[in-house]
Amino acid sequence: MSPSRFLVSFEGDRWRVARVSGGREESVEIPLAAGADDVPDTVAGRLRQWGWSGGGVCLGLPSDWVLPALIDCADLPRKGRAEAMRYRLEEQLPLDAERLTADFMPASGSRVFGLAVDTSRVRGVLSQLSAQGISAAAISATALLALRDVSQRLAAKTDFVIVAGDSSLELFRMVNGRPEAWNTVPHRAEDIVQACRASRFATHVEGRKATAAVIGAMDPVASHALAQDGRIEVRSVDEGPTWPAAARGAASMLADDAEGWANFRRGELAPSSPWGEFPALLRMTAVLAVALPAVLAAVFLWRAAQYESSARESHAKQAAEYIRVFPNTPVPASVASRFKSEVTRCTSLNGAGAKLPEQRNAIESLRRVVAALPDGLVRVREIRAEPTEVTLDGESRSHADAEQVARALRAAGFEVEPPRSEVDPRGLVSFTIAAKCGGADSDKAAAVSGPVAGAKEALP
């Protein structure tokens, strides 16, 4: 279902609000109070009542607000053509070009049908509508909107279209389905006939009667007078009121575009920025509310890019360091953990870490024991040296000699139990002495002991 379209038209002594919805038109008249010229509050109320959601409406202007003129553009330059057309239109109008808002419709040949309105006058109406929250998406003459609607249904050879209003008739001279002249005449029969005759001379109707299509209810006397004239064939297109055609024309203008038909929502009457309708403080707040996050987002993203660049640089340096320390090795995904594991490995292999098991050398224990043995006192049968203990099996002449050896070892810092000794069949004393390496004293003793070379090998 197509959305509803709205026409808000000013008709001199009243406002009319019309809606086109689902192919049906309806309207309501809102009379102006005596002496009042403001847009009544009920206009917005009526729109809302009809389900208007705030979209742009079409503003219809009374015919006497619109100044038409046919201009020839054959000799106008391409550059600045629109401005030149406006000034050429001004030549035929009683207002300065600076005060006008004009639009043009293509006519026959190089001619253009120009229409203009007093900018300040229309702007005043727009401001009043805006104060009620109503914005106009298109602005045109109400009669022209009705013409727009019926023009699609006219016969090709229609020379005139008469839009019959309440107080006057709008007489459009048509060429190829497009208006080329527009006169507003009273409902008096003689005026209508006179206007048609005058307008007919400007057309190229030869060898046939001119044809006129009538929209709306025309005065019967005037209609009869035209028929009696014998030179114009009159036929009615739509005998009802003209507002449904105008409403349809407005809906058509709002639905597609107004291309080819005059729309005064341009130039100085063009819609301003939507922000322009907000109060200044609210506008500033809105601008800040939009600009601040946008600026923040931009700054954040810019900073993020810098951080990413820094991270990439650090990773590249890590890779370079890896290649330097581990040449001819592919760079792994995690360089840092590879370095850490390599440090752990190196530390573990060369004992720099505290986890390397203590390795004491048995030769050192042996050296200290041999250095401590008294000369010529015992014969050694076996020495078993381990890092923390040296066991000495030997023979001596007496138990006292074995004890003397034990004392000598104690003096050298060893922990020595009393030696086990016994007399063998030969009369010698066999003994076993176990010397355990002690702490600081033994280390000190080791430091002052001599080399093992040349140690005692046997008793004399």
Next chain:
Amino acid sequence: MMKRKGIQAALLAGLLAAVALWSGGVMMGARHRAIEAKQGLEGVQRCALAIEALRDRPTLAADRERLDGEMAGLIEKQASSLGMSRPARISPEPPQRVGESSYKEKPTQVALRGVTIEQAVRFVHALCAADAALNVKSLRLTPPSVDNPAGKWSADVVLTYLIYSPRNSE
């Protein structure tokens, strides 16, 4: 109309605020990665210095078990350089883990016959000097018999070296 435009402006501001929040998150993520990468680089540079220093130090543990031939060759070479006869026996033993540590100890029994104490001691000294990882775990010296006091001694040496072998690598 104004209400509608106000809603549109509020929606736009909300959308941009969401974008700002998102970009703030992106920035914080990038910042975290940049700091992590910088700290990683500093750590890598420290590790590189440590590795270079550690590589200059003598190795006290092997990162793998040596081949039997390697060890035997080293022992024979040292014996030969001291003018000793060839060792009577070289017997590698299977490595054993040292307590709960990340190391294993690999023992090799070496039997020397007919040597003087000086030769035996010089031999083990030379081995330890040639390879800082080697250690003499035990040394058993047996003198000549009473009947032959001028004879040579027997020496049974157990040489060991450490192998770095973390438990989780097994």
